[in-house]
Amino acid sequence: MDRRTVLSLAAGVGAAALAGCTGRGGGTNGGGDDDETDEGPEPTATETATETPNEEGEFPRITDRSFERTGDAAEPGESATVSFGTDLVTVTGVIRGNNGCMQASLKAAEYDRDANELRVRVETVREGGDTCTQQIVYRGYEAAVEFAGGHPGSVVVEHESMGEVRTVTDVTQ
Numbered sequence: 001m002d003r004r005t006v007l008s009l010a011a012g013v014g015a016a017a018l019a020g021c022t023g024r025g026g027g028t029n030g031g032g033d034d035d036e037t038d039e040g041p042e043p044t045a046t047e048t049a050t051e052t053p054n055e056e057g058e059f060p061r062i063t064d065r066s067f068e069r070t071g072d073a074a075e076p077g078e079s080a081t082v083s084f085g086t087d088l089v090t091v092t093g094v095i096r097g098n099n100g101c102m103q104a105s106l107k108a109a110e111y112d113r114d115a116n117e118l119r120v121r122v123e124t125v126r127e128g129g130d131t132c133t134q135q136i137v138y139r140g141y142e143a144a145v146e147f148a149g150g151h152p153g154s155v156v157v158e159h160e161s162m163g164e165v166r167t168v169t170d171v172t173q
Contacts, residue, residue: 058149070140100133
């Protein structure tokens with residue numbers, strides 16, 4: 001028998017032997033059905049943040065959002081700071097991008113009333129031509145979220161770039 005025949009037979013036997021190991025099914029040893037999720041126990045009342053309305057009986061709500069690119073950062077490194085005004089939450093930060101064509105952009109600014117939390121997600125988006133510098137860049141930005149009825153009790157800032165999402169800051173007032 002020549003080597004090619006032996007190798008093709010060995011490959012076929014190996015594939016058949018592994019076929020049961022890679023498929024879906026209710027196997028043992030933690031296999032289980034992929035459609036099932038373990039959501040954990042239901043939160044109790046003490047685990048849920050509570051909020052109270054302001055003096056006028058209003059709950060905080062977003063009335064406006066703005067985003068401004070502030071240029072390249074002088075020093076490398078990601079950061080975000082949060083400041084609270086009377087009816088304004090401002091996030092000033094620096095996000096990294098994987099090349100010179102990547103620019104900062106506001107992906108989301110959402111208020112969760114049940115958690116009394118503002119979640120701001122800044123991402124990098126590709127802009128410009130096909131020719132980009134091949135170096136890590138750090139882009140500055142300022143996001144402003146205007147509220148009516150008060151402001152959130154906490155703010156979480158996330159950066160989405162280079163294939164991952166990172167929580168950069170989590171501030172509770």
